[in-house]
């Protein structure tokens with residue numbers, strides 16, 4: 638009997654414990670539906686994540702309105718990045734197109750040759766001597782060259798010799814486009830001889846040849862004392878000469894494209910206008926001592942306008958003879 642009593646007591650205690658647990662469970666369900674409250678009230682160990690979340694919320698600034706209450710209709714703005722300018726290498730403006738040069742009726746003697754060595758210059762001269770007298774040949778004297786750079790631009794250090802060559806090459810093409818043969822005293826960056834005296838003597842000998850119809854010398858001016866002085870000038874040897882007529886015809890065209898060009902013809906006892914046996918002019922295209930003109934004279938578009946004016950003026954003179 639004692640063993641039966643013991644078993645009965647254990648069963649009763651067990652049932653009581655079950656009943657107590659059931660009551661607690663029911664109480665939980667009735668009050669909150671879940672047992673989360675009981676957990677947070679310390680009945681169960683604290684969830685470590687909960688306080689962290691609270692601290693985060695307290696430390697953060699006021700909630701972003703866009704996140705908490707953004708209207709549903711508001712669509713996020715698509716920000717397209719501003720097209721950033723891709724830096725490109727500065728490109729030189731394209732060289733202006735030169736005139737169309739016709740084919741010479743003499744295959745070995747083109748209307749113009751603008752590039753070559755001093756030997757090529759000599760060869761060219763021998764070919765031109767073979768042309769019949771009826772053909773018009775223009776002596777184009779390209780000032781300075783090689784060791785003799787001529788005057789130098791004050792702001793850009795550009796040499797007169799380089800500008801003379803650039804302008805003369807374009808001018809030769811314009812004369813050639815009008816079916817005039819052109820002889821250039823140099824066709825590259827070199828002097829015509831080993832020293833200045835020999836260079837001048839060689840040019841003078843060429844100017845004495847009786848094969849040319851007109852002579853045009855190309856130079857650039859400079860005036861160290863007054864940088865405001867500018868403008869193209871055309872020189873002839875003396876008043877009342879054919880050279881003066883040629884100079885008038887040329888400056889008339891230049892003044893159409895340049896407001897600073899001097900309208901009157903200058904005269905001077907200068908080798909390049911004195912020595913040629915044909916009508917001769919010296920074109921001082923502008924002043925390298927003047928800031929604006931120094932830049933202008935290196936502008937291929939202005940060079941093109943200038944040579945067109947010189948060629949048109951020379952053509953007017955040649956047709957008026």
Ligand SMILES: [Zn+2]
Pocket residue numbers: 780781787788797856857
């Ligand atoms: Zn010069």
